[in-house]
Structures are given as C-alpha cells and as structure tokens.
Amino acid sequence: MPPILRRVDSQSSDDTLVGRQNHALERQLGDTEASYFLPSRESGVNDMYLHLGFRTNVSTMARARVALVWAILRLRHPLLAAKVDMLDYNDIRFVYNPPESVEDALENAASTLEYRSQSKDELIDAYLNGPRTLSNERLSYLIVGSRESSEDFDLLICATHFLGDGMALHQCANDFFGLLSEQASLETILEDEWENWWGSKTKMPSQLPEPLETRLPPLPRSKFHQAVRRVDFETAQSKLIGGQSFPRRSGHARKTVVPTTSFDGDKTKAMLKKCKAHGVSISAALFSLCNYAWARTVDDRSQPTMMYSALNLRPTLTASAALNDTYWFLAIGYFNVVLPTFFPEEAEKTFWHRARMAKSQSTRAAKTPMLVSRSMEMARERGERARVWAREDDEKALGIWKPSPPHNQQPEPKKAKAPCVCLIGLSLLGNLDGIYKHDRFPHIKLHTLTTGSRQRAGGMLLFGYTFCGKLWLSLGYDENGFETSSVQRFWNNLNNAADTFLV
The missing domain is CATH 3.30.559.10 (Chloramphenicol acetyltransferase-like domain)
Structure with missing residues (x-):
C-alpha cells in the first residue's frame, strides 16, 4: 500500500x-x-x-x-x-x-x-x-x-x-x-x-x-503468474528436510546469554587464507563448523541437519523515491542449508566438502531467478501467520479464544511428511571492517562488537563476523529453554572445530 x-x-x-x-x-x-x-x-x-x-x-x-x-x-x-x-x-x-x-x-x-x-x-x-x-x-x-x-x-x-x-x-x-x-x-x-x-x-x-x-522489482500480476509463483514457493519449501534439534526444557523464565569467542589477528588471517584455499568464505565454513560440532554432540545422526540464515535482499531492490536514501529499512529474506549429520573419523576432507555444499546452497538461494517471487511469497506467508497468531494470543489474553470447530466430514489421509526442523540459525555478517571506516574517526579506537536481539523462549542464534581484524563467534540463546549440557558440548565442540579445521 x-x-x-x-x-x-x-x-x-x-x-x-x-x-x-x-x-x-x-x-x-x-x-x-x-x-x-x-x-x-x-x-x-x-x-x-x-x-x-x-x-x-x-x-x-x-x-x-x-x-x-x-x-x-x-x-x-x-x-x-x-x-x-x-x-x-x-x-x-x-x-x-x-x-x-x-x-x-x-x-x-x-x-x-x-x-x-x-x-x-x-x-x-x-x-x-x-x-x-x-x-x-x-x-x-x-x-x-x-x-x-x-x-x-x-x-x-x-x-x-x-x-x-x-x-x-x-x-x-x-x-x-x-x-x-x-x-x-x-x-x-x-x-x-x-x-x-x-x-x-x-x-x-x-x-x-x-x-x-x-522496493522489490515488480512482478506480473495475472492469476496465472501468481499461481506459478505459489507452486514454485511450495515446491522449494517441501525440499527442506531436517531432523536435528537441541533437547528443550520448559517451565522456566527466559534468560538469554551470549558466550563469545574471538580469535586474534594472526589466527584470523590464517583462517581466512585456509578458507580461500578451499574455495569457500568463512560464512560457508561456519555452516560446516556447526554441522561438525553437532555431529560430535548428538548420538543419533540418521536425520540430516538443517540450519537457516538471513538473505540480504538489498542488492535486489529497485531505486527508491524521496526520503528513501535512508538505510533504515528491513530488507531480508531467508534460506536454509541442509547437510548430512554423519561425519567419518577422518573428517578433514568431509569438513571442507560440507563447506562447499553450504556455499553451493547459499549461492543457489541468492542467485535463483525466482528470488523476488519467493521473497514476496515468504513475506506474505509470514505476515499472514503473524496476524493469525497475534489474534489468537490477544483472544487468549482476554479469555475469549475458542479453537476452530472440528470438520464433520472425514478428512482424507495425509501423506507422511519428512521432518522439517532447524537446528540453529546463523547470522553471517561477513567482514564488518568493510562497513566501519576506522580512518574516519582516528581518535576513537573500536575494539569490541556484540550484537543480537531479545529472544522468545527457546531462541538460539549464532553470529559470525570479522571485526577489527579478528574473527568473532557469538552464541545468543535462552539458557533456560534448552538442556544445558548439550548446548555447552555444542559450543565447546564448535570452538575446538574452529581451531582444528580453520587454522
């Protein structure tokens, strides 16, 4: 509108x-x-x-x-x-x-x-x-x-x-x-x-x-094109399979913690050099790090591991009108990376192969010719879902909510669906030293950066970025929403994997 x-x-x-x-x-x-x-x-x-x-x-x-x-x-x-x-x-x-x-x-x-x-x-x-x-x-x-x-x-x-x-x-x-x-x-x-x-x-x-x-480029508005876009979106969503998740617990007030690890400048340079030698960015390697760390945390590796991340849509946007030279607007979509959970004992080659798999899936998500239509469909679906849930929450708070009445007719048997659960979200911010123009403020010496958001109960998000020449890993999660030992093992495994594979 x-x-x-x-x-x-x-x-x-x-x-x-x-x-x-x-x-x-x-x-x-x-x-x-x-x-x-x-x-x-x-x-x-x-x-x-x-x-x-x-x-x-x-x-x-x-x-x-x-x-x-x-x-x-x-x-x-x-x-x-x-x-x-x-x-x-x-x-x-x-x-x-x-x-x-x-x-x-x-x-x-x-x-x-x-x-x-x-x-x-x-x-x-x-x-x-x-x-x-x-x-x-x-x-x-x-x-x-x-x-x-x-x-x-x-x-x-x-x-x-x-x-x-x-x-x-x-x-x-x-x-x-x-x-x-x-x-x-x-x-x-x-x-x-x-x-x-x-x-x-x-x-x-x-x-x-x-x-x-x-702001997104305009799409054809005919009913035929709308139907094609909807089918494409649903087909793409149906291919997302993930059966790994952290054990959860409930009944406790949310408490978000943010354990953070940074690697010094020399080690970070070595990590970036090694990633480049294997044909991937540090962002793709972080998917593989999480994949490996989880495989070392969980016993059942039969189901694949799915992770999600935000997709920067700013390069896709059209030129805008008055007052739209501002950068304060929301321009993100989402994509998923699915990797096998099993790792062999000799994991080095597998680790870099998984990193290249993550790179390939990320590139396909960003470069697909259906990017605009899928982003629009995702926005529409998220908006509709949020409105339904908000109305339900408000009615429950007022004590007037009633569940939908059951259908009288016998429902048709549904086909069994593959599991579609995300293990973790990754916020991959890249090289932030490309944004911060340190030479513009020489009398101000930046040294630490942490970012995140207030979470819902049971929320978890891993941040990865380079800043002031150092690689930073930051895990924001609700420590009362998960079984404590599994998260701690995962975090330890993640840090150990970074030292093992990236250096």
Whole structure:
C-alpha cells in the first residue's frame, strides 16, 4: 500500500515553523515488517541491539555532543523517531511527526539517550533479560556506558527489528562515530539537516521510506503468474528436510546469554587464507563448523541437519523515491542449508566438502531467478501467520479464544511428511571492517562488537563476523529453554572445530 500523508491546515503563516500536529507522515507496515512487529508487542521479541566497545577522550563523549549526533541521525532516518499505531491486525502504521524546530529535534533525541555506569555485560543483560527498553512509542534508543574519569566506553544502539536489519544497525553505528569525530560544528550540521527537510513547507517530503515489498522489482500480476509463483514457493519449501534439534526444557523464565569467542589477528588471517584455499568464505565454513560440532554432540545422526540464515535482499531492490536514501529499512529474506549429520573419523576432507555444499546452497538461494517471487511469497506467508497468531494470543489474553470447530466430514489421509526442523540459525555478517571506516574517526579506537536481539523462549542464534581484524563467534540463546549440557558440548565442540579445521 502506498504511504499515506495526513496534513491538517494551520492558521499560522510562518512557513519556517511546522507544528507536529499539522504535518504527520504515515504508511502501513509491509508484510515483513508486520511479521516482526506483531510478536514484539508483549515483551519485545526481536528487539535488536548493537554493542560497541571503544576508547576515546572523555570530551568526545560529552552528553551534549552525543545528543547532537543522535538528533542528526534521527532527522536523516525518520523511522528511528517514528511511532507505531495499530488500528487492526491488517492496519498497522508508522506515524512520524516531524520536529517543529531544531530545539525540538534535539529535545526528542535527548529523551531517547541514556548514560549508565554499567559494564558491557550488565548493559547487554539488562537489555536482553530486563524490562523492555523499546515500545510502540519509542522505536529506537541509545545507551552509553561509562565509568567516571575513564576513556573506555560502551555504546548500545537499540532498535526494533521491524525498523531495519543488521546492516542498518552497522551503517548507523559507522555514521555515529563519523559524526562524533566531525571537526565542523555539530550544531550547524543539525540546523542544516532540519532546514533541508522541515524548514520550509515547499520542500517537505511527502512520504516515509517504503517497505521491502514495494522496493522489490515488480512482478506480473495475472492469476496465472501468481499461481506459478505459489507452486514454485511450495515446491522449494517441501525440499527442506531436517531432523536435528537441541533437547528443550520448559517451565522456566527466559534468560538469554551470549558466550563469545574471538580469535586474534594472526589466527584470523590464517583462517581466512585456509578458507580461500578451499574455495569457500568463512560464512560457508561456519555452516560446516556447526554441522561438525553437532555431529560430535548428538548420538543419533540418521536425520540430516538443517540450519537457516538471513538473505540480504538489498542488492535486489529497485531505486527508491524521496526520503528513501535512508538505510533504515528491513530488507531480508531467508534460506536454509541442509547437510548430512554423519561425519567419518577422518573428517578433514568431509569438513571442507560440507563447506562447499553450504556455499553451493547459499549461492543457489541468492542467485535463483525466482528470488523476488519467493521473497514476496515468504513475506506474505509470514505476515499472514503473524496476524493469525497475534489474534489468537490477544483472544487468549482476554479469555475469549475458542479453537476452530472440528470438520464433520472425514478428512482424507495425509501423506507422511519428512521432518522439517532447524537446528540453529546463523547470522553471517561477513567482514564488518568493510562497513566501519576506522580512518574516519582516528581518535576513537573500536575494539569490541556484540550484537543480537531479545529472544522468545527457546531462541538460539549464532553470529559470525570479522571485526577489527579478528574473527568473532557469538552464541545468543535462552539458557533456560534448552538442556544445558548439550548446548555447552555444542559450543565447546564448535570452538575446538574452529581451531582444528580453520587454522
């Protein structure tokens, strides 16, 4: 659905002052955004965070200076400062009230900025396991961790997942540090930014950044083409077979932990060199690492192992209109990698063969000519499913939910389906040093990066990336949702496998 512009006429003749009540931008959430928004309502499932540890002068991180940078970013990327208004399960809207002045923009930014005297681990634990930081009224938040008289800082950029994806978070962090190192006046930059978008009614944009579904290349709309796309999607989904999963437990409050391993620069260079020699990227090797680690964790290896990962759809998108130069939008699909669980005793050759299998499956998912249609079908299906589950959850909370009545007629016997269970999700962020332009902020020395999201009970996601020349592996999971010993064995096996095969 196209973005909606609502404008209320004002009696004021001052074109340089735009009252927030007089000019509001709205648009409905797309299916992908809705599939992330609806589960987030109760406890913030999928609310993202990006943590960066760094050293810099105390004056650089003065609260007034950081607030100016945050205000500039929120003007450039309006969804960060928007709200969500849910009228119905099929009518959920972003609503953005532009700041009426530079001072108003700065005040709004300062209200979503907080300084805390906490360590990195305390900041992350509070965000993941404490009361929800974000809400429908506050879609982004900035937290700075600092100690008195110390030049060591921690930054937490927090945003709902329906605002954007991991790439948006990292681009935003890079811009944050770039602005923080600006020699020019940040006050002047903020004034220019506000004037550029909202200083005159004749220049104001008429829409918010568009959702994924309208950014993808258009598809034929005939019923025949729609049917072909649906059959192709269902056929592709039916080929996904996986029968491996971590033993679960229930009845305990969710508690997400994030054990993290990093490998030094020399070891990381050796790992990347070895992957290249075997014709794969570190991302493909991580699928094989998980495959091997699980084979060493479980006794029954008869069923294959299936893992899922996000697919970056940004290279597929078409050029966009006004205000769409922002990177804060959601542009991900999903793909699966299926590998045999059995490993022979002499595992070296098998390990690299499985890595090449993972590379081949990943490439097919990204390069298929049906990528756009499958992404659209997946978005539609996820959106529909999220709406059904949200309605059911709301009715259960109100005590009015009733299960669907049974069919009177005898159902036809169904064919036995192959198991379709994912062992784990992998978030493969690649070389983040390609995003962070360290030379743009020479007085800020980044040294640590951790990322993830608030999870549902029983959630698990492995992150793999290179940052500051080091390979990082990070496992975010609900330690109360799984049988403890199997997860710990898997994590130990994964780290040992990295040292065994990649070095």
